[in-house]
Amino acid sequence: MKKPDMKEARKRQQKEIKYTKYKTKSNKFGNNKTYFVRTYGCQMNEHDSEKICGMLESVGFKKSEDIEKSDIVILNTCAIRENAHDKVFGFLGVLKHIKDTVNPNLIVGICGCMSQEEVVVNELIKKYKYVDFVCGTHNLDNLLTLIEQRIQTNNRQIEVLSYEGDVVEDIPVIRESKYSAWVDIIYGCDKFCTYCIVPYTRGKQRSRKKEDIIEEVKQLKESGFKEVTLLGQNVNAYGKDIYNDYNLANLLSDVADTGIKRVRFVTSHPWDFTEEMVDVIAKRENIMPYIHLPLQSGSNKVLKLMNRRYTKEDYLKLYNSIRKKVNNSSITTDIIVGFPGETEKDFNETLEIVEKCKFDGAFTFAFSPRENTPASLMKETVSEEEKMDRLHKLNEIVNKYSNIANKKLEGTIQKCLVTDVSEKDDNKVCGYTENMKLVNIKGPKSLIGKIVEVKIVEAKSFSLDGEYVK
Ligand code: SF4
Known part of the structure; x- marks a missing residue:
């Protein structure tokens, strides 16, 4: 058993990175077995899940949409926010029920950022005995060995390395x-x-x-x-x-x-x-011409407490340069409200920057401490009620400018990469503009996979409606 160690994970030494190649397994121990992967969190995790699928399918596992009938379920987890944690633990309860009632042989595994957290793994070891394996982010390429050992020995496998990490090339991938x-x-x-x-x-x-x-x-x-x-x-x-x-x-x-x-x-x-x-x-x-440029706060004092290494003036200079030089750019951002020490004045400075920048969109969050981070040791100074109040005020302004940015596109022709059938309407397809705006498009399914011109007919809050032109 190799458990995570946050002190080791924090270290930065001058060791050279090792570049290695993925070692393909010849033993097709997944033949006639099925798997289900649930992903939480960011795009990097989504891509890691594509690698998890690639590795599993390389030894014969087949993808299943039915958890109850799957042989193995893997949760690829995210540690960035409290609610991502809660969702994983909530879903583990569902899996326990499935194991207890319909599928006692189900193998349950945890990968991703939560598996690297000491407190999480200790809790899994103590209270979640039905979790069959935990695989860290640094040894994802060893996932199949852990699963194979779990199947052969019936023993729980925990392997999480707390070090600076290497680079493994050629991991098989099944792309979504x-x-x-x-x-x-x-x-x-x-x-x-x-x-x-x-x-x-x-x-x-x-x-x-x-x-x-x-x-x-x-x-x-x-x-x-x-x-x-x-x-x-x-x-x-x-x-x-x-x-x-x-x-x-x-x-x-x-x-x-x-x-x-x-x-x-x-x-x-x-x-x-x-x-x-x-x-x-x-x-x-x-x-x-689409850039996601996290601001986090408009107050220099808070930016310093966050260790963001730039001031609001630096941010605005970069922002203005992008807007000036990149034609038709759209810029989105991330903002945290209620960080320890954030006063009403600091918060108002954030609102001022949002008013200045008129972002195309923003992911906004109320601060919640992540265990073992420096901010978790800072004294919380903003009540939950105040955080929610600030979040609400911020979202009103963010949504106003996001709507204005979308409205500007009405009547224009946009190039869209059509990626799928629309989730909203089976008779439509959907795709993304160059500026990363989601468009539901009136047009045939044969457009999927093509970059086409679309006339934007209506701007909605979080998407656009368009008609295929050519
Ligand atoms: S830049 Fe900051 S917020 Fe982004 S991953 Fe690194 S530490 Fe986290």
Whole structure:
């Protein structure tokens, strides 16, 4: 049994990153067995789940939509917020019931960020005896060995490594979409924002080698993918750990050179976002003009408490530069209200920036402490009621500007990558504009997988309605 150790996870040494290749298993021990994977959290987790599916299918497991009849259920978890935790523990209750009543042989496993948390794993060991295995984020490539050992020995398997992490290439992947693909470019994070657990659960910043990324994009293009999204907790730090003279701006250029129709990237940290990167985005037609640029707070005092390493003035300078240089850009953000020490005045400064920036959208949150982070040791100064009140006020302004941004598109023609049948209406398809706006489109299903022109006929709060033009 290897349990997580948060003290070890916090360490940053100057050790070189090991680049290794995934070791394929020849034993098809999953033949005639089925699996179900539930994903919580961010895009990196969604992509990790695609790898989990890829590994399972490589040894014969088949995907199932029916949990009760599955042989194995894996929860790929998120540790970023309290409610993600609660959801996982709630779902474990459902799985226990299934094991107790209809499927006693069901194997239940936990992967993802929660598996890297010492308190969580200790709780799973003590109180959740029906969880059959726990696999950490750093050894995901060893998942099949843990499952095989669990099947062969009937013993619970717990393997979580608390170290800075390596890079494993060529893990098999079953992608959710045939047209739009996630591509990891950097793992981990060294920013240590005081509220965030990610640097402890995902290890240090480790960039993939540029050749491996570019080759992956070329192959995706050849297989018919129209869009790639370059992924990392902080993509703007790409290359800093392994190259002296190659960064995200260079990588974006090289990925754009592959000729793939659309290039996106997420998530950005304003501190590492250079003018060189803005210029590349502005210049290259196939780099989409959509940027998610987390602000978190509009108060310099709170930004400092959060250890965000930029001031509101720095943020505004970058924001204005993107707006000026990148044609038709849209910018979304993340904001936390009620951080320890945030006064009414600090909160009003956040509202002022939101009024200035007129974001296309924002993910807004009330602060909730994550155990073992520095912010969890700060004295909470904002009551839950006040947090909710601030969140409500913020959301009103965010929604106002999001509606205005959507309304501006009414009557315009937008290029959309059509990805699926619309969830709202079986007779429509849906897709995303270059600015990452979801459009429900009146048009035939044969459009799926194509980039087409769509006339925007109506702006709704969280989506647009459009008609296929050509
Ligand atoms: S940049 Fe900050 S918020 Fe983002 S993953 Fe790193 S520590 Fe967390």
